Amino acid sequence: MSKSYLTKVICLECNREFEFHPGLDHCPKCGGAWLDARYDYETVAKIWQNGLSGRIKSLWRYLELLPLVNSDKIVSMGEGTTPLVRATKIERRLGHPSIFIKDERQSPTSSFKDRQAAVASTAMVEAGVQECVLASTGNAAAAYSAYCARADIKLWVFLTSLVPAAKMREAALYGAEVIKVTGTYDQAKKVAADFAARRGIHLDKGAKSIPGKESMKTVAFEIAEELARQLSASGDGATAGPFWRAPDWYIQAVSGGIGPLGVHKGFEELYKMGLIDRVPKIGIIQVKGCAPMVRAFVANQPKAEPVVPETRITVLSTGAPGLGYELLYQANQTYGGNMLDVTDEEAFEAMHLLAKTEGYSVEPATAVAFAGLDKLIQQGIIKPNETVVINCSGHTFPVEKHIMDEEEVLDVRLSQADKVAPGVPIDGLGAALQRLDEQVTTIVVIDDNPMDSRLIRRLLQARKPYRVFEANGAIEGLKIIKERLPDLVVSDLTMPEMDGFTLLEELKRDPLTANIPVIVVSAKDLTSEDEQRLAGQTSSIWLKGSFSTQDLVEHVVNTLSGNEDDNGTSVTSRSLEDTQELEPVSVISSPGPEIVPSETKKVVLIEDNPMDARLISRILEMSRPLEIKKVHAGQDAIKVINEEEPDLIVLDLLIPDKDGFEILAELKQDEKLDAIPVVVITSKDLSEAEKQLLIFNDIASMWQKGKFDRQKLIAHIEAQLK
Ligand SMILES: Cc1ncc(COP(=O)(O)O)c(C=O)c1O
Ligand SMILES: [Zn+2]
Numbered sequence: 035m036s037k038s039y040l041t042k043v044i045c046l047e048c049n050r051e052f053e054f055h056p057g058l059d060h061c062p063k064c065g066g067a068w069l070d071a072r073y074d075y076e077t078v079a080k081i082w083q084n085g086l087s088g089r090i091k092s093l094w095r096y097l098e099l100l101p102l103v104n105s106d107k108i109v110s111m112g113e114g115t116t117p118l119v120r121a122t123k124i125e126r127r128l129g130h131p132s133i134f135i136k137d138e139r140q141s142p143t144s145s146f147k148d149r150q151a152a153v154a155s156t157a158m159v160e161a162g163v164q165e166c167v168l169a170s171t172g173n174a175a176a177a178y179s180a181y182c183a184r185a186d187i188k189l190w191v192f193l194t195s196l197v198p199a200a201k202m203r204e205a206a207l208y209g210a211e212v213i214k215v216t217g218t219y220d221q222a223k224k225v226a227a228d229f230a231a232r233r234g235i236h237l238d239k240g241a242k243s244i245p246g247k248e249s250m251k252t253v254a255f256e257i258a259e260e261l262a263r264q265l266s267a268s269g270d271g272a273t274a275g276p277f278w279r280a281p282d283w284y285i286q287a288v289s290g291g292i293g294p295l296g297v298h299k300g301f302e303e304l305y306k307m308g309l310i311d312r313v314p315k316i317g318i319i320q321v322k323g324c325a326p327m328v329r330a331f332v333a334n335q336p337k338a339e340p341v342v343p344e345t346r347i348t349v350l351s352t353g354a355p356g357l358g359y360e361l362l363y364q365a366n367q368t369y370g371g372n373m374l375d376v377t378d379e380e381a382f383e384a385m386h387l388l389a390k391t392e393g394y395s396v397e398p399a400t401a402v403a404f405a406g407l408d409k410l411i412q413q414g415i416i417k418p419n420e421t422v423v424i425n426c427s428g429h430t431f432p433v434e435k436h437i438m439d440e441e442e443v444l445d446v447r448l449s450q451a452d453k454v455a456p457g458v459p460i461d462g463l464g465a466a467l468q469r470l471d472e473q474v475t476t477i478v479v480i481d482d483n484p485m486d487s488r489l490i491r492r493l494l495q496a497r498k499p500y501r502v503f504e505a506n507g508a509i510e511g512l513k514i515i516k517e518r519l520p521d522l523v524v525s526d527l528t529m530p531e532m533d534g535f536t537l538l539e540e541l542k543r544d545p546l547t548a549n550i551p552v553i554v555v556s557a558k559d560l561t562s563e564d565e566q567r568l569a570g571q572t573s574s575i576w577l578k579g580s581f582s583t584q585d586l587v588e589h590v591v592n593t594l595s596g597n598e599d600d601n602g603t604s605v606t607s608r609s610l611e612d613t614q615e616l617e618p619v620s621v622i623s624s625p626g627p628e629i630v631p632s633e634t635k636k637v638v639l640i641e642d643n644p645m646d647a648r649l650i651s652r653i654l655e656m657s658r659p660l661e662i663k664k665v666h667a668g669q670d671a672i673k674v675i676n677e678e679e680p681d682l683i684v685l686d687l688l689i690p691d692k693d694g695f696e697i698l699a700e701l702k703q704d705e706k707l708d709a710i711p712v713v714v715i716t717s718k719d720l721s722e723a724e725k726q727l728l729i730f731n732d733i734a735s736m737w738q739k740g741k742f743d744r745q746k747l748i749a750h751i752e753a754q755l756k
Contacts, residue, residue, distance in 0.1 A: 039073045039098045043244065046070050046357065056103055057161025057741070059239060065719065067242040068357050070299075071101050079307035085277035086259065091115045093149055093252035099303060100153060100252075101244045102160065109155040109185045111142040114252050118260040118423070123391040124404075128411045132421040134264075134281070136257060138428060139396065143176045143204075145428030146253065146293060151177035153249035154238060155185040164188065165740055167230035168238040169223040171289055171349045172201040173399075173428050178238070179208035190235070192226035194219050195445070196348040202443050211474065216447040218343060219351045225446060228467055232643060234717030234739015241292035241358050250296020251303065257281060257423050258304055280310040282420035283371075285317035285410070287402035287427060288327065289350040291358040294318055297425075298365045314423075315371035317416070318362065319406025321345045321399075322375045324352070327359045331373035336363050346378050349399035349428075372415050376405040384408065400427045444473045444501075469499060471645050475594055476501045476520040480511035480537070481555070482529040486578075490524060490555075493587045500594075508532035512540055515547055521648065522573075522594055524586075527556035527564075535564075538571045549652035551593060555586065596644030596664055635755045636680040640665045640697065641715075642689045646739070650684060650715060656748050658755070668692025672700050675707055682754050685733075687716040695724070698731040708732075711754045715739060715747075 043054045047066030060067050078098045089095035093114025097105060117140060121133040138146035151174065158166060165188040168178050175191040182189040189210040193202055194217060206212045213229075215222040230237035240246050262279035280301055286293050294316045304310045320328045323345030330338035340354035365371065376384075378398070385401035388394050396404075407424055410416045446466050477500050481487035487504040494502050503518065505511035508525070509532050515523060523541075527534035534554060541547040551573035558564070560575070568575060573593060576586055637660050641647040644666065651662045665674050668689035675683060683701075687694035694714065701707045714728060717739040728736055734754055737747055 038103050039078050040071050040101055040103075041074050042072050044070045044072060046361070054101065054244070056157060057163065059236075059243060060719070067239045069242065069244050071244045071248055073099055073303075075303065075307050079309065082307065082309060083277070093152065093249070093256070096252050096255045099248070099255075099300075101157065101248045104160060107156060107159045108152075109159060109181055110152055111148070111180070111184065113141055113148040113152045115256060116140045118257060118264065120264075121392055121424070124388075124407070127391070128408065130411050130416070130418060130422070133407070134257075134261070134421070134423045135392070135394065135426045136253065136423055137394070137426045138253075139394075139400075139426055141177075141428075143173070143180050145173040145177060146250075146425060147174040147177035147428070148181070149249040149252055150174065150240075150246050150292065151181040154178070154243070154245040155181040155187060157245040158182075158187055158236065159185050161236075162743060163236040163741065165235045166190070166238055167226050167235050168192070169219070169226035170197075171219050171351050172197045173349060174240070175205040175210070175212075176201060176208075179205040179210035182210065183208045190226075190229065192222045192229070192446075194222045194348065194351070196351070198348070199443075206443060212443045213470065213473075214443050214445045216445070218353060219348070220340065220354045225466065225470075229470065230740075231717055232467065233646065234715075234741065236740055241290050241295055246292055247296045247299060250293050251300030253293070253425065254284070254297045254300025254304065257284070258301070258310055261421070261423070278304055278309040280304065280312050281314050281423045282312070283317055283410075283416055283422040284314045284425070285319065285403055285407050285422060286425040287350060287399050287406070288318045288320055289324075289399075290352040291318070291327070291355055291362055293425060293427070294362055294365075295358060298362070298369075302365075313369045315369060316362065316365060317371060317406065317410055318373040319403050320373070320375045321347045321350045321381060321402050322377045323347075324350055325375040326353060326355055327362065328373045328375040330359060331363065331366070336360055347381060347398045347402060349397065350402060372410060374406055374409055376402055376409065380405040394426060395429060396426060397429050400425075400429065403427065444470070446470050446473075471643075472498045472500060474501070475522075475645070476503070476518050477590065477594075478503045478505060478511055478514050478518065478520045478523045478525075480505045480508060480523065480525040480529070480534075482506055482526060486526070486555075489583055490586065493583055494590060497587055497591055498594075508534060508537040512537060515541065515550065516544070519546060520550060521645075522590060523550055523552045524590065525552055525554055527554055528558050535567050538568070542571060545656060549655050553586070553590065553593070594644070594648075596647050596666060634659050634661050635682065636660070636678055637662045637682045637684060638665060638671075638675050638678055638680040639663065639684045640668065640671045640689065640694070641684070641686040642666050642668070642691075643686075646686070653744055653747060654684065654751055656744070658752065660755075668694075668697060671697045672707075675701070675710070679706075680710060682751070683710050683712045685712055685714050687714060687718045695727060698728075698733070702731055713737070713751070713754065715742075 040054050042051050044051050045061035045066050046068035048064040050063045052062060086095055092112050094108055117137045119135045119137055121135045125131060125133050141148035167190045169192040175193055179189055191205050191210050192213045192215055195214050202212050215225050227237055258278040258280055262277055284297055298316055301313050305313045318327055324343035326338040326341045338355050338359040343351040343353050381398050381401040384405035385398060388404050403424055479487045479490045484506050491502040491504055494500055503514050505514050508529050525534050554572045554575045557578040639647055639651060639662050647664045654660055663678050665671050668691045685694045711734040713734050714736040735750055
C-alpha cells in the first residue's frame, strides 16, 4: 500500500487528537494508553462500496482500515477470512431461524487472538521493536508466541499459574519466555508491566492499543462481506446489500473485551461509510465467577468495579476491565445489546452439546458464548426475526507433556498477603521481580565430564534460581549458546570434537555472542601460547584442581550481579562444606591484569539494575574495546567519575537512591565534569519538563531502553569517543 488512510489518533482518556506514527503507544498529552485510530472514511467508502472481490484471502484484505504505514512488513500466516457457517442444529433446537457461527478456531493458533497477534507483531516490526512483554489469560500468549517467532521478536509472556499447563507449553514451544505468576490475571498484568518498565521493553497494551483493537475490526468486515454473499445467494437478499450486510447481533464470550470493542468499531465504520444499514447489537457473555461487566450492566452503571475471579475458565479472567467496559456500555446505550453471565457448569454443558450436535469442539471459554446465546434467545432478548453471529473464538492445541517440559516455565510467586484484592498495591512485587531477574538469568555450562557440569549446575542453582543449561561438548554448547544467548558461559577447555579455544573463537566471530562473558575452567596447564590464545577472550580462567567449585560459583554470581570480583582474584572465603571439592588450594588463575591499549577509552556506566548494566556494557563494547566502570548506586556516581575521569558517561535516570537528574545537576556544577559527554539510556517516560531539563543539561543523546536501534547507539558512541 503506498498510501495510509489513517488520518489521526484520538486519546480516549483526554479526547485530544494527534498524529499517528508506528510505535505510538500512549497519548503524548496525558500519557493515557487508550488510543483510537481514525481514517479517511470518505475515500475508503468509495474504494469499498463495490466489494473487495479479487483481494487476498486474509484479514489484510482490509488494509485501508488497518493501522499500517508500510505493507511490505506484514507478518502473516494467512489469518482471518475464517468460515461463517450456519448453525442449523442450534437454529432447530432453539426455534430460531438465523444463527451463524464465525469459526475462529480455524486460525493459525486456533483462536481469534491470531488477528491481534498478526496486526500487533506487524506494528512492532514497523516500529523497530525487537522485544515485547505480554500478559495473557492463555490464547493471546500462544498467538503472540507464534507471530513473534515468525517476526524475530523476543517475547516474554506472563501467565497466571491457573492457566492450563498445555497452554504454557504451547507458548514455550514457539520459543517465548514463559513466566507463570501465582496470582490473578490482573496481578500478572501488573508484574508484566513492571518487568517491561524496569527493562525498557515494549509492553503490549491489548485492547487499549491501536493495533489490538483495529485487528478485531476485521471480524466485523468479514462477517459483513460473507453475510451479504450467503444471504443473497440463499434468496434471502431482499434487504441485503450486494456486498456488505450486518447481522442484528454479534455474540461473544468476554474477558477484557478487545473482541467486542474492535468488532463494534468495525461495524460502526461500515455504517458510517454507508455500506451497512445498521450497527449490530453486541451480546456480551461473561462467566459468573468473573463478570464485572455484567454486574455493572445489570446495575445500569457506566463503570465496572473490579472483581477477584473465581472460575475454572481462566481464559476469561479479567477482573478489572476499566475503560473497556465504559466504552462497551456506551455502545450498548447507543445501539442496544445485552450483557449476561453463565456458570462454569452451563458452559461445560454447552460445550458438550455443541460438539455432539454441530460437530464443533471448542474450549470452555468459547462455550460460554454458546451458553449465553441460549439464554438470550430463550429470554426473548434476541427477537425471532433477528440474524445472529456468534464468535466461535477458539480451541487450543494441547501440547502434551512429553513434547515440552515445564522446566521451560518460570514461576513468580507473590506472597499470600499480595493476593488480597484487585487494585490493592502488591507489596511482594519488588521481591518477586528481583527474583525474576535471577530466574531469567541464563548460564550455559560446558564440560565433557557430566559429573563436573552437573556439580557446577547444582551449586549454582542452590545459590540462585538461575536457568542453567548443561552441554557435554563444545558443539552442543555452541548450539545452546546461539539459541539461548545466555548471560554467561562456563566452559571447559579440553574437550573432544571441538575444544574450548575454538569455541571461544566461534563465539567472538558472531556479534550476537561476541560479548557474552565466558569463564574458562580447565584441567590443562596452560602454556604461554595457550594463554595468548585466550587473552582478551575470557572473563576469567580457573584451573581444575586448584580451586573449590564453591568459589567458582561465587565468582559466577558476582559476575552476574555486576559485583565484579576482578577476574576471580577476590573470591570470598571458603566454607567448610567445600570438602566435596577437588583440592583445597587457593590459587585461582586468571589471565592477569588486562593490558589496556592506549587508545582504549573509559566509560562510566551508572545503572542500578545489574542486568541492564551488563546488557548495556555488552552493546557499548560492540563499538570498540572500552574500559567500562559500572556504578550501581547513584550516591557513588560523582566520586567514581572524579576518580576515573572517563571519556563518556552513560547514565540511567531511574536510580532509587539518587536519580539521574540530580547527578546531571552535580556534573553541571563542575567545569571539568561538565565537559564529559553524557548519554542517557532510560526506561522512564519523560514529561516535557524533564525533556527540557535534559536539553538544559546538554546531554549528548537520550535512548529509550528496549526501543533503540543497537547499531545506531553503537555508531553514536563511536562518534562521541572520537
Ligand atoms: C477463546 C477465547 N474466547 C474469548 C475470549 C475473550 O475475549 P476478549 O479478550 O475479547 O474479552 C478470549 C480471550 O482471551 C479467548 O481466548
Ligand atoms: Zn490523552
